[in-house]
Amino acid sequence: MAPRSRRKPAAAPKITDRDPQLLRRIYEVMVLTRAVEDRMVAMYRGGDLLGSFYSGHWHEAISVGAASTLRPDDYLAPIHRDLGAHLWRGMEPWQVMASFMGKATSPTGGRDGTLHYGRLDLNIYNLPSHIPANFPVATGMAFAAKYRGEDRVCLAFCGDGSTSRADFHEALTLSSVLKLPNVFVIENNQYAYSTPLRMTSNSETLSAKAVAYGIPGVTVDGTDALAVHDAVAEAVARARAGDGPSIVEGITMRMHGHAEHDPADYVAKELYEEYAKKDPVELYENVLLKAGVIDDDTVKQVREETRQVAIAARRKSLADPMPDPSNIEDGVYAD
């Protein structure tokens, strides 16, 4: 059997045939993601944060492109490169900053912190450090939807490094055998911390792994928001129709270190130079400008508004209180 993995999704609709409001919303959330993360990089450098900052620079097209295919009642199991998916769902930027500061107002009230945030009221799973531990959990949320006869799907993200772990394989095996409404998005940023992809996978592509599970797998340009959106939308439709899971791989580049403490000097300069020309936010902005979906004034306005949101978010989260340790033993067990 020939691999069903392929480089390009089915013929993409013309930009003029797409919903301009959706296009605009994807743009706004991508720009907001960049603005908040730029601000948080500065906060890391300025000493505002507890530990390091794990950014999603150059992941915006994958994160927002994928999340924008979902309904609000669909489940989402993101990772630490997916601020964009969180913001798409309605996570507040100040909550994320509060998480990185251990504040009482963070989604976990400071009990967990940094990149471990989520909100069940937004149908977002809050993951532990052991990525892709969120993959088996995502099969469970999809299982529950199917169990109840609902047409909700669960979309989970992981990185290239995650595909080596047993829980990746076990989740894909279970989801494909049980035909669960899952979509698995692999954010291939070419590095697992310091280890390059060629040392972590012998597969031609990461989506080629789909062949082993008998499910569709596709690799797209992860700096192209619409390419990601279209590929994931196809996978979501398939899952919603009851036809089981798919893998979508988006190739991008991790333009910062594993986190901000990491200078990532193990990455070849040429790779940075190549991807510096492929900023997903700029690329998408240009697509929309060229198609007349937005104009220069919109760009200025959105960039300025998101910058102000990031500034206000920092002010609020800095002023927020630290948690009270007196109740630390509460909630180890649910009532």
Next chain:
Amino acid sequence: MPTKNDNPTYLDAVSAALDAEMERDPDVFLIGEDVGQFGGAFKVTKGFLDKFGPRRVVDTPIAETGFTGLAAGAALVGLRPVVEFQFADFISCAFDPIINVLARHHWRTGDAMPVTMRAPFGARLRAGPTHSQSVESYFAHVPGLKIVMPGTPEDAAGLLISAIRDNNPTLYLENKYLYRRLRAAGPLSLDPIPLGQAKVVREGRDVTLVTYSAGVSQGVEVAEELDKDGISVEVVDVRTLVPLDVETIANSVRKTSRAVVLHEAAKRLGYGAEIAATIQEECFWHLDQPVVRIAAKNTPTPTSPPLEDAVIPQPAEIAETLRKVARA
């Protein structure tokens, strides 16, 4: 609600409790290896697939990490999964989702993950180093898990019902040696027995034997023998290791002033260490003797009968220890 069977086994009790909870709550489902078509490796779920269908009785690939994580996700959004590990020895394959996902999710987020994890464990079936393990101590150290270890058919039923209704990830360890060897005194009640309540299963004056699971029937048998020599042993079945009913244990030890702890798990950092330390903290001034632990040797569990018998606590050792502590 008594069941039809007059003297159900420990295994019948587990089955009956599962069946009753599945009938009562449509959100309860079973998931694990060979639980459906095959009825489970020990036949605990025999007939369940026919009765409840493949939607609620889910056979899985050999993927303990996968299906434990699946259960966590399903529980997070409102279902009540009952996971079966074919042997407790295989639960190590699911250590990651149990420790890092299930145990701490509620504390981290305030959202519950009510998963019941059933696992047949224990020695004396000559099953060797990777089919005979007692795994309770691996998990008792981790905040956020409850651990239930019934020693009688009556408790097996009532505690499993409570475990399934509990809103926390709960490890329910079935002693596979007892499955077909222990029978209830009469028809089973399927009323829940609260977690966190120890039980004085035999009253006595001279020494308290604190134990759980197979240690309960074993301990009572030895106590009856010692009675003939005028040694009166009180046997306390802790029933749930987490939460631990310190009060019932302490009340008994304050009465007898002597305590022996018994379990089948290896001695070093076995749960007996926790019980002994707790007794020392709670009852130091009441004790006539140091608390003594009876446990397996600090080796893996061997296969061959003379070897396994040399490692696992035997009635003679239990009797001798109790006699010594009671008379010292």
